[in-house]
Amino acid sequence: MKFLLSVLACAGAFLVVAGNCAAQAYPAKPVRILVGFAAGASTDQLARVVAAKLAESLGQPVIVENRAGAGGTIAVSEVAKAPPDGHTLVLGEPGGMAVAPAMMKTLSYDPRKDFAPIGQVISITFLLVANPSFPAKKFADLKGVAAGKTLPYGSAGAGTVQHLAIEMLKKSSGLPFEHIPYKGGAPALNDLLGGQIPLLVITAATIVPHVKAGKVHPLVTLNASRSKFFPELPTVRESGYPDYAVDGWQGFFAPAGTPREVVARLASEIRRIMELPDVVQTLVNAGNEIVTGTPEAFGQLVRDDIERWSKVVRDTGITPN
Numbered sequence: 001m002k003f004l005l006s007v008l009a010c011a012g013a014f015l016v017v018a019g020n021c022a023a024q025a026y027p028a029k030p031v032r033i034l035v036g037f038a039a040g041a042s043t044d045q046l047a048r049v050v051a052a053k054l055a056e057s058l059g060q061p062v063i064v065e066n067r068a069g070a071g072g073t074i075a076v077s078e079v080a081k082a083p084p085d086g087h088t089l090v091l092g093e094p095g096g097m098a099v100a101p102a103m104m105k106t107l108s109y110d111p112r113k114d115f116a117p118i119g120q121v122i123s124i125t126f127l128l129v130a131n132p133s134f135p136a137k138k139f140a141d142l143k144g145v146a147a148g149k150t151l152p153y154g155s156a157g158a159g160t161v162q163h164l165a166i167e168m169l170k171k172s173s174g175l176p177f178e179h180i181p182y183k184g185g186a187p188a189l190n191d192l193l194g195g196q197i198p199l200l201v202i203t204a205a206t207i208v209p210h211v212k213a214g215k216v217h218p219l220v221t222l223n224a225s226r227s228k229f230f231p232e233l234p235t236v237r238e239s240g241y242p243d244y245a246v247d248g249w250q251g252f253f254a255p256a257g258t259p260r261e262v263v264a265r266l267a268s269e270i271r272r273i274m275e276l277p278d279v280v281q282t283l284v285n286a287g288n289e290i291v292t293g294t295p296e297a298f299g300q301l302v303r304d305d306i307e308r309w310s311k312v313v314r315d316t317g318i319t320p321n
Contacts (some may be wrong), residue, residue: 026086026262030061033252034079034090036072038184042205042286043072046122046250047091049282053273071160072096073107076253080109084257086266089118093250094161098305102313103159103320111306115253117299119267121274122283123291124248125204125229126165126222128153132214134198139220139239142175150178153199154188157181159321162201164309165222165246167316172241192216203248204229205287222246229287249291249305251298267295 033051037043047064055062067075076096082088097111109115130136136145145151155162158181170177180197182188185206192200193215200216204227210216211230221227221235224245236244252270254263271292273279283290313320 026259026265027058027060029087030063031055031058031086032088033062033064034075034088035064035066036068036070036075036090036093036096037066038068039066041185042203042288043091043093043250045286046283046288049279050091050121050252050270050273053276053279054269057269057273071100071103071157073100073104076100076111077108079253079255080114082255084116084255084259086254086258086262088255089266090115090253091250092253093124094248094305094309097253097302099159099161099164099309101306102310103318105320112303114256116256116258116263117295117302118252118254118263119270119295120249120251120291120293120298120301121270122250123289124250125227125287125289126162126201126246126248127204127207127227127230127233128166128169128199128201128219128222129192129207129211130199130217130219131192131195131197132217133195134217136219137217139234139236142219146176150176151199152178152180152197153201154180154182154191154197155201156185156188157183159318161246161248161309164312164316164318166201167318168246168312169222169236169241169244171316172236172244203287204289208287223248228289249301263295 033047035044035047044066051062051064067078072093073096075090076092079088079090100107101111136142142151153166163179166177185202188200191197207216208229211218218230218233220239221230221233223235224247226233226235274290274292280290
């Protein structure tokens with residue numbers, strides 16, 4: 001009996017050592033971070049800031065690869081099928097992870113089952129903004145401006161968070177918003193600046209410099225709380241719709257089955273990176289709000305968001321593609 005216990009103890013010790021060795025061996029090759037948007041987009045810029053610092057701490061190159069298209073789902077799909085060894089990650093956001101399950105009839109992955117959340121890094125602020133020539137100067141003015149006509153607004157595309165956010169607002173407020181979808185936020189912003197459309201829903205990180213230049217006028221914040229970049233700007237909640245809120249995020253994911261030790265190391269390294277003074281300065285200057293947490297908390301956030309956007313699609317009657 002003593003001999004058997006001794007053997008079992010040795011076997012257990014061997015497994016612990018083997019597990020530790022496996023964790024210590026990571027990474028064994030360059031790490032890839034996939035981004036579902038074009039080079040130069042705010043998501044791409046964030047990924048490259050983190051990648052540069054992560055390469056220093058991991059001792060291996062960390063390469064950002066752009067897989068633009070299909071609302072970010074191309075990149076997400078590729079990572080879902082990647083080997084679960086921590087060498088392929090995706091910088092995900094609500095479109096590909098939480099909205100896609102509700103908006104796409106056929107999706108090659110399940111965000112709840114096919115990924116190991118690593119951690120949130122950014123909170124996204126959404127704003128409804130106007131061309132300065134538009135007569136409404138605050139959200140409350142929209143009702144008077146809309147009398148007898150529609151309120152055309154642009155978004156980064158049909159089925160995006162921006163689109164669903166205003167359709168939620170349309171249902172809550174009764175305002176006659178009319179959706180004009182674009183193939184991305186950049187062309188939509190160009191048309192707003194050029195006066196081709198009067199309204200646009202967009203992220204704070206994209207619009208901050210244009211607001212400072214007086215080229216865009218913000219009307220309302222769509223998030224649950226005010227943005228620190230626009231502290232004087234009320235939220236939709238504060239404007240008479242207490243049940244309304246749209247909060248966005250960005251964070252890192254690995255394929256499901258990635259060893260817990262690897263996920264824990266990546267989570268720890270990324271949280272440390274997001275607290276570095278030069279990283280904070282770079283990202284905050286670009287209009288980002290840094291928010292970090294545990295893999296478990298991030299996973300719960302994603303699951304909650306999936307349920308919320310599925311309900312929005314049902315309640316607004318939007319037809320999935």
